Amino acid sequence: MHAELISNRHFGPYAHLTFSAPALARRAKPGQFVEIRLTGGNAPFWRRPFSICRAGSGRVEFLIKARGRGSQLLAQAAPKTMVDMVGPLGNGFTLAGKQPRLLVGGGYGIAPMLFLAQQLRAKNIPVEVFIGGRCGDDLLLRREMKLTGARVTCSTEDGSYGHTGRVTEPLEARLKQAKAPVRIAACGPHAMLKAVTRLAAHYRAEAEVSLEEVMACGLGVCNGCVVKIKGEYQRVCKDGPVFQAKDVDWHA
Amino acid sequence: MRKSNSALQVNVGGVKLANPVILASGTCGYGTELEGWLDFNTIGGLVAKSITLSPRTGNAMPRVVECASGMLNAIGLANVGVEAFCREKLPALRKCPCAVLANVAGSRAEEYIHVIQRLEKQPGIAGLELNVSCPNVHAGGIEFGRDPKVLAKLVSAARRVTRRPLWIKLSPNVTDIVPLAKAAEAAGADALTVANTLVGMRMDLARHRPVLANLTGGLSGPAIKPVALALVYKVAGAVKIPVVGCGGIETAGDALEFILAGATAVQIGTGTFRDPGIPGRVAAGLRTYLAHRRLHSILDLVGAGRV
Ligand SMILES: Cc1cc2nc3c(=O)[nH]c(=O)nc-3n(C[C@H](O)[C@H](O)[C@H](O)COP(=O)(O)OP(=O)(O)OC[C@H]3O[C@@H](n4cnc5c(N)ncnc54)[C@H](O)[C@@H]3O)c2cc1C
Ligand SMILES: Cc1cc2nc3c(=O)[nH]c(=O)nc-3n(C[C@H](O)[C@H](O)[C@H](O)COP(=O)(O)O)c2cc1C
Numbered sequence: 001m002h003a004e005l006i007s008n009r010h011f012g013p014y015a016h017l018t019f020s021a022p023a024l025a026r027r028a029k030p031g032q033f034v035e036i037r038l039t040g041g042n043a044p045f046w047r048r049p050f051s052i053c054r055a056g057s058g059r060v061e062f063l064i065k066a067r068g069r070g071s072q073l074l075a076q077a078a079p080k081t082m083v084d085m086v087g088p089l090g091n092g093f094t095l096a097g098k099q100p101r102l103l104v105g106g107g108y109g110i111a112p113m114l115f116l117a118q119q120l121r122a123k124n125i126p127v128e129v130f131i132g133g134r135c136g137d138d139l140l141l142r143r144e145m146k147l148t149g150a151r152v153t154c155s156t157e158d159g160s161y162g163h164t165g166r167v168t169e170p171l172e173a174r175l176k177q178a179k180a181p182v183r184i185a186a187c188g189p190h191a192m193l194k195a196v197t198r199l200a201a202h203y204r205a206e207a208e209v210s211l212e213e214v215m216a217c218g219l220g221v222c223n224g225c226v227v228k229i230k231g232e233y234q235r236v237c238k239d240g241p242v243f244q245a246k247d248v249d250w251h252a
Numbered sequence: 253m254r255k256s257n258s259a260l261q262v263n264v265g266g267v268k269l270a271n272p273v274i275l276a277s278g279t280c281g282y283g284t285e286l287e288g289w290l291d292f293n294t295i296g297g298l299v300a301k302s303i304t305l306s307p308r309t310g311n312a313m314p315r316v317v318e319c320a321s322g323m324l325n326a327i328g329l330a331n332v333g334v335e336a337f338c339r340e341k342l343p344a345l346r347k348c349p350c351a352v353l354a355n356v357a358g359s360r361a362e363e364y365i366h367v368i369q370r371l372e373k374q375p376g377i378a379g380l381e382l383n384v385s386c387p388n389v390h391a392g393g394i395e396f397g398r399d400p401k402v403l404a405k406l407v408s409a410a411r412r413v414t415r416r417p418l419w420i421k422l423s424p425n426v427t428d429i430v431p432l433a434k435a436a437e438a439a440g441a442d443a444l445t446v447a448n449t450l451v452g453m454r455m456d457l458a459r460h461r462p463v464l465a466n467l468t469g470g471l472s473g474p475a476i477k478p479v480a481l482a483l484v485y486k487v488a489g490a491v492k493i494p495v496v497g498c499g500g501i502e503t504a505g506d507a508l509e510f511i512l513a514g515a516t517a518v519q520i521g522t523g524t525f526r527d528p529g530i531p532g533r534v535a536a537g538l539r540t541y542l543a544h545r546r547l548h549s550i551l552d553l554v555g556a557g558r559v
Binding site: 037042043086214217219221223225226227233238 | 278279280281285286289301309310313314315316317318319320321322323325327330473474524525526527528
């Protein structure tokens with residue numbers, strides 16, 4: 001389906017894009033993604049997958065880091081640009097359950113967490129968000145997160161903002177204090193997700209992680225984006241991208 | 253709802269199709285995955301993912317990579333195996349409003365035969381396509397697709413155990429495709445699909461290693477269209493059974509090129525990945541083209557471009 005770009009705000013290498021896409025906005029769930037086709041031509045050849053950062057009122061938002069050609073094209077797109085979207089795709093995070101949630105986002109991994117925080121807050125579930133990055137410029141959506149009523153803790157590896165160190169350090173401090181069961185949701189670099197999984201196991205918290213793989217079809221037909229889950233290949237695009245952290249085979 | 257329009261009806265070696273557009277094996281899963289993204293009333297048929305006797309998990313990752321105007325895949329025939337196919341996948345496939353073909357692969361001739369026999373009594377399969385051309389499995393179907401004698405033996409054996417229309421999907425990775433096409437025809441094939449993917453490779457500049465864990469993969473998409481078209485032209489000139497064109501088709505114009513070269517129907521693979529609306533638009537475009545040209549049947553165009 002076609003979607004029109006309404007606004008595109010830039011933050012360093014990141015862009016926050018808002019599209020008009022009513023049908024998509026109605027059906028979207030936190031943790032799902034959209035496959036975006038950027039050109040009518042053959043380069044890039046495939047669509048590119050991006051997590052839904054927020055959806056509602058006929059609009060769908062994305063937070064995009066300019067990396068290669070595809071994400072650059074999108075990050076630089078001017079308002080009124082029409083793009084072709086397939087989605088929403090994938091399973092999404094668990095919304096059921098009243099446990100307080102700890103949401104962990106590294107870099108653009110914070111994108112799906114905003115949508116998740118919003119929906120959890122709408123159900124009056126306490127939400128704490130841990131935002132991490134290399135430097136202050138990588139700490140995205142801080143203001144939007146606070147507006148949901150979530151508590152926000154930031155960390156940077158270079159110490160330019162918030163806690164100095166990795167995002168998993170304040171997360172561990174929080175888990176140590178936990179008196180009642182909490183549930184974790186995380187999205188970000190592989191190493192971060194692995195560390196979150198280790199912490200969740202150690203502190204006996206349930207955790208869900210959103211994984212990334214290069215995708216050819218995004219629809220579950222090609223079996224190109226598989227990961228080992230409980231020893232068996234599953235498709236990130238259709239069976240995921242959200243998996244129970246304890247089921248992921250991080251060494252495969 | 254299916255639009256009835258006899259102008260696009262074709263019969264491909266006993267498989268009746270409402271229009272000549274078919275989804276290629278391995279690019280439409282077992283049908284259900286594409287529900288909601290693709291209207292099966294708009295296409296003629298689909299070929300399910302290759303099935304083998306036992307389930308296969310496929311090759312190591314990475315399995316897919318992009319390239320100029322196409323992609324490489326080395327999925328390695330990951331599939332649920334024939335038992336689970338019959339039990340879990342066929343019931344939903346039977347409800348498909350288009351013709352459904354099963355695609356069979358194997359490492360040994362007996363494996364193909366066992367799978368065909370297991371499928372034989374299952375209702376709801378309009379025909380069989382034998383994959384003798386998968387480039388991504390070691391000691392895989394490709395061996396059957398390279399040697400006319402070996403291929404003839406396999407096709408005759410298959411012919412003896414099935415009454416269903418039997419299509420053979422040929423490999424483009426051969427010096428001369430004509431002897432293989434003729435061998436399959438003489439051994440009892442009802443139609444030939446031309447062709448599977450071309451062997452290709454990409455290097456990873458960071459790791460100084462091939463990108464794909466399998467080292468090579470099968471090239472598909474617009475990059476291979478001229479190659480597939482030339483092969484269809486050659487094969488259609490050498491056999492009397494129908495030819496199904498496959499390789500890089502994304503528009504009605506692409507499909508028409510194959511039809512003019514001698515294809516009775518076409519398969520679309522990678523095009524569906526790029527846009528699941530493509531197969532339906534190709535069929536609609538063929539209809540429009542016939543109307544513009546005041547032609548009563550697509551059959552008037554089959555082979556019309558041959559000299
Ligand atoms: C489910 C899912 C959700 C995603 N959500 C977001 C998001 O919200 N915001 C965002 O900025 N990015 C997101 N990504 C990653 C994004 O899809 C890739 O950055 C993008 O496809 C790269 O394309 P490119 O043409 O810019 O770069 P390319 O030139 O294709 O590649 C640049 C680099 O990115 C890597 N890459 C390519 N494709 C992917 C991919 N699908 N996943 C991971 N790495 C890849 C390449 O290996 C290479 O190192 C998501 C990926 C997935 C699978
Ligand atoms: C991801 C992928 C998986 C495929 N799997 C199969 C398969 O299981 N069996 C088969 O006969 N062909 C398989 N093919 C080949 C396609 O059916 C088709 O012949 C080929 O992709 C060329 O057509 P296209 O350019 O339209 O994609 C596969 C192709 C792709 C891209």
